[in-house]
Amino acid sequence: MDWSEIVRKMVILAQESGQITFVQIDELVPPTANQADIERLIEALNAKGIWILDE
DSSP, X not given: OXXXXXXXXXXXXXXXXXXXXXXXXXXXXXXXXXXXXXXHHHHHHHHTTOEEEOO
């Protein structure tokens, strides 16, 4: 699984507002992802200055 591609798509979604929702993340993350994968994605988004909203 190419996590860098998933992060890239999330960054594109968040570019305008600097934020992304958990719903958007859920739509992009494959169902085979585990908790550690999700945590790494969240860390990568945080490192890029992207806020994650619970909406």
